[in-house]
Amino acid sequence: MLPERFVQRVLRDLGASEGRALCEALDTPSPVAVRLHPDKTGLSVRTDATVGTETPVAAGIPTPDAFCGAVATLPDLTFDRSVPWSPWGWYLAQRPSFTLDTDFHAGAYYVQEPSSQFVGHLLQNVPTAGARILDLCAAPGGKTTLYASLVGADGLVVANEIDRRRAAVLADNVRKWGMGNTIVTVGEPRPLGDCKAFFDVVAVDAPCSGEGMFRKDIDSRAEWSENNVHQCARRQDEILREAWRALRVGGTLIYSTCTFNREEDEGSLERMLAWAGDEVVSSNEVAIGEDWGIVCGEVGPFRTYRFYPHRACGEGFFAAVARKAERMDNASRSRLPKSQSKLRRSVVAPVDRAAGVEAARWVTEPDRMEFVSIADTVYGWYGAQAEAVRMLSERLPVIYSGVAMGQLFKGRLKPDPALAFFTGLNRAALPVAELDAEQALRYLRRQDVAADAFAEGMNLVCARGRALGFAKRIGIRVNNLYPNSLRILN
Numbered sequence: 001m002l003p004e005r006f007v008q009r010v011l012r013d014l015g016a017s018e019g020r021a022l023c024e025a026l027d028t029p030s031p032v033a034v035r036l037h038p039d040k041t042g043l044s045v046r047t048d049a050t051v052g053t054e055t056p057v058a059a060g061i062p063t064p065d066a067f068c069g070a071v072a073t074l075p076d077l078t079f080d081r082s083v084p085w086s087p088w089g090w091y092l093a094q095r096p097s098f099t100l101d102t103d104f105h106a107g108a109y110y111v112q113e114p115s116s117q118f119v120g121h122l123l124q125n126v127p128t129a130g131a132r133i134l135d136l137c138a139a140p141g142g143k144t145t146l147y148a149s150l151v152g153a154d155g156l157v158v159a160n161e162i163d164r165r166r167a168a169v170l171a172d173n174v175r176k177w178g179m180g181n182t183i184v185t186v187g188e189p190r191p192l193g194d195c196k197a198f199f200d201v202v203a204v205d206a207p208c209s210g211e212g213m214f215r216k217d218i219d220s221r222a223e224w225s226e227n228n229v230h231q232c233a234r235r236q237d238e239i240l241r242e243a244w245r246a247l248r249v250g251g252t253l254i255y256s257t258c259t260f261n262r263e264e265d266e267g268s269l270e271r272m273l274a275w276a277g278d279e280v281v282s283s284n285e286v287a288i289g290e291d292w293g294i295v296c297g298e299v300g301p302f303r304t305y306r307f308y309p310h311r312a313c314g315e316g317f318f319a320a321v322a323r324k325a326e327r328m329d330n331a332s333r334s335r336l337p338k339s340q341s342k343l344r345r346s347v348v349a350p351v352d353r354a355a356g357v358e359a360a361r362w363v364t365e366p367d368r369m370e371f372v373s374i375a376d377t378v379y380g381w382y383g384a385q386a387e388a389v390r391m392l393s394e395r396l397p398v399i400y401s402g403v404a405m406g407q408l409f410k411g412r413l414k415p416d417p418a419l420a421f422f423t424g425l426n427r428a429a430l431p432v433a434e435l436d437a438e439q440a441l442r443y444l445r446r447q448d449v450a451a452d453a454f455a456e457g458m459n460l461v462c463a464r465g466r467a468l469g470f471a472k473r474i475g476i477r478v479n480n481l482y483p484n485s486l487r488i489l490n
């Protein structure tokens with residue numbers, strides 16, 4: 001049953017017929033959709049855009065042929081049609097057992113409900129390649145991984161999550177997506193607000209009362225209350241203040257919730273406009289298909305987009321976008337300012353020359369990367385991340401950055417499981433063991449696998465050409481190095 005007060009409000013706000021249609025839609029099955037990993041499915045679209053160019057760059061829309069080629073490489077999924085507002089999104093005809101699909105474990109796609117994929121569309125006219133994006137409320141990482149694909153290796157995504165346990169899941173998803181351009185931080189938004197004007201895009205996917213989840217997650221109905229709506233609205237106000245501080249002039253703010261009520265949606269924007277005033281200006285219009293079922297609106301300079309499940313094929317969702325006004329005197333990004341509070345001790349150390357040479361062997365673009373050591377693990381960072389990781393780690397806990405490459409033993413790298421997922425892994429660095437579906441599932445369960453596909457020593461384990469992890473053959477035995485924390489449980 002839907003909460004009674006919710007139903008009353010919806011009937012009052014939307015009118016009887018529209019309100020009833022919404023309530024009925026919340027009792028129908030949710031569509032299932034995935035977002036393909038462009039670099040792992042051959043959909044990769046590179047643009048030459050650099051941040052700061054005047055010309056808006058259209059998001060790289062793959063051609064229909066590229067789409068068909070990509071989905072053909074994912075035979076365990078039954079594709080229905082593409083998600084119209086997402087260049088990498090596909091509806092599935094039915095929900096498969098993702099657990100039994102090796103491509104799921106390889107990070108070839110992310111299971112993401114379709115409405116949420118719309119945030120990428122909002123950046124259609126923004127030069128994202130090479131941009132710095134802050135995803136302030138990021139776990140479990142659906143939107144973070146989307147932003148990571150948009151900004152590419154020259155860009156940077158800082159994904160923050162306040163809840164430690166959820167942040168660990170976020171870091172797992174970032175590792176599996178494997179772009180090597182994402183930093184995961186844990187904490188309140190304030191230290192990120194203190195990175196004044198550092199980011200080109202700040203996304204607030206706000207904690208909310210979750211009315212849009214009433215269909216997908218039946219338990220969320222029991223957790224809903226009017227009091228919680230007020231509490232969420234207050235929290236959203238605080239988060240938006242920090243988000244605004246973190247955004248550079250000319251930068252783009254995306255605000256989203258998965259709830260329908262005005263107080264947390266338009267209301268949050270109105271309250272923000274009361275203090276931010278004319279610093280907020282409209283962003284360029286984005287194209288919206290008439291048959292997408294999205295209800296478009298405006299709150300001052302904010303353009304707003306609402307997804308009702310009886311109109312659009314996705315869960316309930318609200319998104320808004322605006323820009324921070326350009327000022328003639330200062331239209332650029334800042335460097336990260338010195339922290340006012342006591343700095344955290346940096347745990348980052350440089351690696352010695354020999355270690356750098358060994359690490360470089362494992363990646364396709366070593367000249368673009370810097371290798372450092374954190375605790376006893378070697379990490380690889382692209383140039384765009386190095387400064388940011390150092391400065392952020394002085395302000396709040398950084399639990400993952402770039403790509404974890406592994407540990408050095410007697411000058412040789414024992415690869416970290418994350419390195420297998422990394423899109424910049426140099427496959428020539430070690431033999432590749434290509435497994436069939438049955439052996440691959442045994443590997444993912446951490447069971448014994450037949451040795452014949454493996455060369456002596458360390459191997460990259462693949463299924464359908466996509467990397468799953470590492471294993472070491474010693475004589476007739478194969479040491480399965482798939483992490484216990486990721487293994488498929490029977």
Ligand code: SAM
Nearest residue numbers: 137138139140141142143162163189205206207
């Ligand atoms: N963006 C995520 C995605 O696409 O996968 C979903 C984010 S979820 C809607 C909101 C997140 O905000 C939750 O993970 C929640 O723990 C976090 N959160 C809660 N309170 C917060 C706060 N005060 N500041 C920042 N994040 C908060």
